[in-house]
Amino acid sequence: MNEENNSKHYSGFVNIIGNPNVGKSTLMNALLGDKLSIITSKPQTTRHRILGIWNDDNNQIIFSDSPGIIDDPQYQLHKRMNDAAFGGFEDADVLLFVTDIYEQYTGEEKVIENIRQIECPKVLIINKVDMLKDVSRLEEITNKWSEWLKFDKVFTISAKEKTGLAELLTFIRESMPEGPEYYPKDQLSDRTERFFVSEMIREQILLQYKQEIPYSSEVEVMSFKEGEAKAGPIIRIQANIYVERPNQKNIIIGKNGSEIKKLGIASRARMEEFFQKNIHLELHVSVKEDWRRSERSLDVFGY
Numbered sequence: 269m270n271e272e273n274n275s276k277h278y279s280g281f282v283n284i285i286g287n288p289n290v291g292k293s294t295l296m297n298a299l300l301g302d303k304l305s306i307i308t309s310k311p312q313t314t315r316h317r318i319l320g321i322w323n324d325d326n327n328q329i330i331f332s333d334s335p336g337i338i339d340d341p342q343y344q345l346h347k348r349m350n351d352a353a354f355g356g357f358e359d360a361d362v363l364l365f366v367t368d369i370y371e372q373y374t375g376e377e378k379v380i381e382n383i384r385q386i387e388c389p390k391v392l393i394i395n396k397v398d399m400l401k402d403v404s405r406l407e408e409i410t411n412k413w414s415e416w417l418k419f420d421k422v423f424t425i426s427a428k429e430k431t432g433l434a435e436l437l438t439f440i441r442e443s444m445p446e447g448p449e450y451y452p453k454d455q456l457s458d459r460t461e462r463f464f465v466s467e468m469i470r471e472q473i474l475l476q477y478k479q480e481i482p483y484s485s486e487v488e489v490m491s492f493k494e495g496e497a498k499a500g501p502i503i504r505i506q507a508n509i510y511v512e513r514p515n516q517k518n519i520i521i522g523k524n525g526s527e528i529k530k531l532g533i534a535s536r537a538r539m540e541e542f543f544q545k546n547i548h549l550e551l552h553v554s555v556k557e558d559w560r561r562s563e564r565s566l567d568v569f570g571y
């Protein structure tokens with residue numbers, strides 16, 4: 269264990285991987301005590317790898333949230349999301365493989381093989397135990413997994429209710445190798461404020477719109493300017509929402525602009541909480557045909 273007055277420094281990457289919707293982002297946020305990653309009840313909420321950095325004087329734990337692994341990628345976007353997810357198998361010092369009490373895992377060969385081969389400590393996290401009705405379900409899950417591979421540890425947790433996390437965090441800290449500060453101690457993520465702004469808008473799109481709309485949407489921050497207003501510090505933000513079809517643009521905007529107005533209000537509230545500053549937000553919508561299939565668009569959007 270990393271003693272208080274020990275001058276050694278411990279650091280490493282804790283990579284969180286799993287299928288969509290099992291609670292990976294909720295877990296990372298809970299471990300960090302920060303709302304860094306966006307969370308919704310829809311699968312494929314997270315599209316990028318996002319680092320969340322936990323610091324004290326002697327330790328730097330770098331958590332990595334990732335998109336849920338998509339079994340049947342249908343767009344180039346899905347392939348890039350899977351590349352981001354599988355990247356987590358390559359540089360982990362501790363692997364957290366997350367499942368939940370609902371998931372009927374079928375032991376997808378590529379995933380199992382990747383977990384099997386990774387040499388760092390690997391942990392199976394069974395999440396959402398706050399919803400558990402029948403305790404025998406836990407045994408069922410661990411038995412199923414033990415047919416495929418051996419984890420070093422199994423933790424049953426509720427990321428949402430924050431139970432079981434202290435034990436998990438102790439295990440993680442004890443597993444960290446000696447190492448340098450990979451990031452400055454005051455840095456919380458590898459991502460920029462602009463990135464988090466685009467994510468918070470995307471989160472509200474996921475919450476507000478139905479069916480294919482959130483999945484066809486991408487958000488780009490065109491301008492982010494900090495300034496002073498009468499009421500105190502303010503951040504002025506202009507963002508563009510891209511959709512794939514003209515009719516989707518109409519849906520985003522809504523009758524007389526009612527839907528986009530609602531979106532703006534909700535996004536602004538989320539950002540004001542995140543930045544603890546006043547926000548002025550301007551949203552635009554444009555069509556970028558089939559951006560999910562276009563390598564070039566995906567490059568531009570940072571996938």
Ligand SMILES: Nc1nc2c(ncn2[C@@H]2O[C@H](COP(=O)(O)OP(=O)(O)OP(=O)(O)O)[C@@H](O)[C@H]2O)c(=O)[nH]1
Pocket residue numbers: 287288289290291292293294295306307308309310311312313314315334335336337395396397398399425426427428429
């Ligand atoms: N009941 C319960 N719900 C949870 C728990 N953890 C997460 N959830 C819910 O599960 C849903 C998905 O959570 P996320 O954290 O977005 O899941 P994810 O694995 O990051 O999903 P993707 O980014 O889409 O791959 C949300 O509605 C969460 O509120 C938990 O411990 N208990």
Ligand SMILES: [Mg+2]
Pocket residue numbers: 292293294305306307313314334335336
């Ligand atoms: Mg997520």
